[in-house]
Amino acid sequence: MNLIKACEISIFYMSSFVIFNNYEIPRENLLNKLGDVTQEGEYITPFKDPNKRHGAALGALSMGRVNITSMCEFYGSKAITIAIRYGAVRKQFGPDDKEEIPILEYQSHQYRLLPYLAAVYVLRIFSMKLIEVQYQFAIDSYLGVNKELLAELGPELHALSSASKPVSGWTMRDTIQECRETCGGHGYLKVSGIGDIRNDNDANLTYEGENHILIQQTSNWLLKLWPLILKGETISSPLKSVNFLSHGLRILQQPNIQISSVADACSPQNIISMYQWLVVYLLKRTYNKFQNDLNNGKDAFAARNNNQVFYAKNLSIAFIQHFMLQVMYEKISATSDPEIRSVLEKLLSLYGLFSLEKQHLTLFYQGAILPGSDFVTLIQEAILKLCSEVKNDAVSLVDVVAPPDFILKSVLGLSDGQVYRNLESAIFRSPYAMSRPKWWQDIKTNVQSKL
Ligand SMILES: Cc1cc2nc3c(=O)[nH]c(=O)nc-3n(C[C@H](O)[C@H](O)[C@H](O)COP(=O)(O)OP(=O)(O)OC[C@H]3O[C@@H](n4cnc5c(N)ncnc54)[C@H](O)[C@@H]3O)c2cc1C
Structure with a gap:
């Protein structure tokens, strides 16, 4: 019992x-x-090895987190669709004596929205892959087949989903908020739909594992690998998310990053190499800090808790971002159409550089590897160049990821682009737009009684 x-x-x-x-x-x-x-x-138990049983159990628990990774991206794709369609229509200011221009033409507006459009694409491709793997895992578990593989895949899925759910949730939280603000006052309207999207995404940050706690699972898994890297062992996993760590020591000593022009900074290979260096560097730093704390008398509980900020959390984030970029890179490599490849490469690079600039840039100073003296300037210029290029395709790109209008339910973001006509008809359709509100009589009576 x-x-x-x-x-x-x-x-x-x-x-x-x-x-x-x-x-x-x-x-x-x-x-x-x-x-x-x-x-x-x-x-x-049907498992002889308790670790393998544990692995299979962890994989089953990942289902919710894999789904939430995708749900967050879905909310983000709704918000970005609304903001980009609105930004392409809404005109505000312009050069002297010339027509006003759409707000999406402003560099600041492009920088606020287009990296998040890129994030939606990276997350869409990544989640589709993760969902495919997770559902196959569930089917195989149910049928009781491929037990050896499942036992290895389980912990990897657990580590990946424990970081992808927080990173997707936080990124889409920021996406939705930026979309609200880039729609100005209209974004605040109930009929814009953005407030509901923000509310719907909000709980994703807490349930099925509170993000800050959940993400510790990923760094715990990675930290076990550092002693193996030091021994020069081959590191591999079913989804190949950690395979590059086999070259961890080489990556640390001679990172394959050459950035002497904006074109170099935009190169997907260079960006992936930068993330590989980040992961190895953070892994080493976090491991050493943890061991130092233990050597200085802290217990494992205190050492783990005091190594999250700037260390373990950043490690998990950089690791999952690297794997997301890796998955997207593989997808692009399998795409034959050169025009599609070119657009997807820009999106990969924009997301990679934007996240790098926002979250990780100082580490290149701390690690004392600055690939070129103009490294930071080139990264910034590359982001702006990519933004202005992606802008030309932005409306088409949201058409690809947008849900149908009846699901989007936003007067600012309908696919016909008739923002003002749709706004006007929403106002006229509102039940009380042409009549006094129900409480009018109460106020009137109240005021009259006081006269
Ligand atoms: C909309 C919604 C639906 C839910 N649905 C379900 C459901 O169907 N079934 C179910 O069982 N549960 C459900 N939950 C509960 C949910 O899983 C928990 O709220 C979640 O796991 C967080 O736990 P908590 O609320 O106890 O927060 P706490 O653990 O009290 O955390 C509060 C804050 O403290 C921080 N914190 C806690 N511990 C640490 C630590 N060790 N180190 C650093 N920071 C820490 C957390 O990061 C968090 O920010 C739901 C929650 C929500 C919001």
Whole structure:
């Protein structure tokens, strides 16, 4: 019998709740795919190696986080569709004595939106791959096949989804907020739909593993690899997310990054190499700091908690961003159409450089590897160049990722681009637009009684 000891689990959902208090779960109700309890009370499992059982169990838990990674991207794609379609139509100011220009033509507007459009593309391609792998994992587990592979894939899926869910959630949170602001006052309207998107995405940051806690799982997994890297062992995993770490020491000593022009900075290979250096550097730094703390008398609990900010958290973020770029790069390499390749490469580079500039640039100073004296300037110039180039395709690019109008439900973002006509008709369709509100009579009576 499985007994929930001294436990009081409250599940609050809508307006109802369930409380379990010292409640015995019947043996038949056990979720017993990977382990069971016999009638005599003996624990049994089809796995001989407990690590492999643990791995298979972790993989099953990833399903929710994989789905949330994709859900966040979906909310972001809605918001970016609205903001870009609106930005292409809304005109504000212009050169002296000339017509006003669409706000999307302004460099500052491009910088505020287009890196997030790039993020949506990277996340869309990445989530589709992760979902495919996760669902195959679920099918194989259900059928009881490929057990050896599942046991190795489980921990990798767990590590990937524990970082992809937070990074997707945070990135799309920022995307949605920027989209709200780039639509100005109209973005604040209920009929813009952005407020609802922001609310819908918000819970993704907390449930199924609070982001800051969840992301620790990824760094814990990576930290186990550093001693193997030092020994020069080959590192590999089913999805190849850590394979580059086999060359960790070489990457640290001679990173393959040559940036002496804006074109170099835009190169996807250079950007991926920069992320590889970041991951190895952060892995070494975090491992050493953790060991130093232990050597100086801290216990493992304190050492782990005091190595999150600037260390383990950044490690997990850089690692998953590198893998997202790697997945996108593989997708681009398998694309034969040169025009599509060119646009996707720009999106890969824009997301990679934007995240690098925003989150990781100081590490290149700390690690004392500045690939060229103009490194920072070239990165900044590359971001602006990519923004201005992606701008020309921005409306078409959102058409690709946008949901149909009846799902988007935003007067600012409908696919016909008739923002002002749609806004006007939404106002006229509003039930109380042409009549006094219901509470008018109450106010009138109240005011009259006081006269
Ligand atoms: C909309 C919604 C739906 C949900 N649905 C479900 C559901 O269906 N089933 C279910 O079981 N649960 C559900 N949850 C609960 C959810 O899983 C928890 O809220 C979540 O895991 C966070 O736990 P907590 O609320 O106890 O926060 P806490 O653990 O109290 O965390 C509060 C804050 O403290 C920080 N913190 C906590 N511990 C540490 C630490 N060790 N180091 C650093 N910082 C720390 C966290 O990062 C967080 O910011 C839902 C929550 C929401 C918001």
